[in-house]
Amino acid sequence: MKPLAMSLLSFVAFTCFLNGPAFAADKPEIDPAAITRPQGYKPYAGDARELAVLGEKLWNDTRLSSNGMSCNTCHANHGAFQASFAKPYPHRVAMARDKAGVKRVHLDEMIQACMVMPMAAKPLPWASKELAALTAHTSKLQKSFRSDATAPANPCSVRHANPCALRPVNPCAAK
Numbered sequence: 001m002k003p004l005a006m007s008l009l010s011f012v013a014f015t016c017f018l019n020g021p022a023f024a025a026d027k028p029e030i031d032p033a034a035i036t037r038p039q040g041y042k043p044y045a046g047d048a049r050e051l052a053v054l055g056e057k058l059w060n061d062t063r064l065s066s067n068g069m070s071c072n073t074c075h076a077n078h079g080a081f082q083a084s085f086a087k088p089y090p091h092r093v094a095m096a097r098d099k100a101g102v103k104r105v106h107l108d109e110m111i112q113a114c115m116v117m118p119m120a121a122k123p124l125p126w127a128s129k130e131l132a133a134l135t136a137h138t139s140k141l142q143k144s145f146r147s148d149a150t151a152p153a154n155p156c157s158v159r160h161a162n163p164c165a166l167r168p169v170n171p172c173a174a175k
């Protein structure tokens with residue numbers, strides 16, 4: 001009887017460890033693999049000007065999301081970008097860290113993070129022309145970004161009333 005009681009106890013303890021609040025709190029809402037460069041990653045390499053043109057088109061394309069948004073819906077005039085966007089990549093971005101547990105992101109990883117979270121879509125194929133194009137366009141935007149100029153135009157900022165949070169389906173929330 002005694003060994004059985006012992007193993008029952010340790011089984012219960014183990015199950016509590018797996019399902020307990022500590023474990024649940026640590027589990028990210030978003031699978032970090034979805035927004036992390038795969039092993040042996042080779043980004044699409046193409047004509048820079050062509051990529052920039054395609055990138056600007058995709059930036060405004062609502063078909064990329066499942067919720068009617070385009071990147072520009074939130075990021076027009078540098079809206080929604082936080083101070084971290086001014087820093088060279090890779091760097092820490094609150095959204096990636098809080099929702100996916102990813103500590104530092106490259107620019108293309110951040111694009112995937114916005115695809116998966118606010119755009120409520122699948123990540124783009126890593127070696128795709130589309131991801132390279134959006135990376136080229138976003139990199140261009142980063143050059144003219146100043147962290148002190150973001151606040152007024154930011155629809156999803158944590159520092160201001162968040163209109164996304166008022167809608168029944170919150171596009172800023174992770175799906």
Ligand code: HEC
Binds near residue numbers: 064085138157
């Ligand atoms: C519903 C609003 C929304 C949409 C749509 C959206 N984003 Fe974002 N994005 C955000 C927010 C909010 C942040 C700030 C996250 C943070 O700093 O924690 C952000 C941050 C970023 C950053 C900068 C992160 C940094 O600080 O380095 C990039 C780059 C970015 N988004 C790219 C995109 C791209 C590309 C698209 C379209 C595929 C897109 N976003 C669509 C809300 C959005």
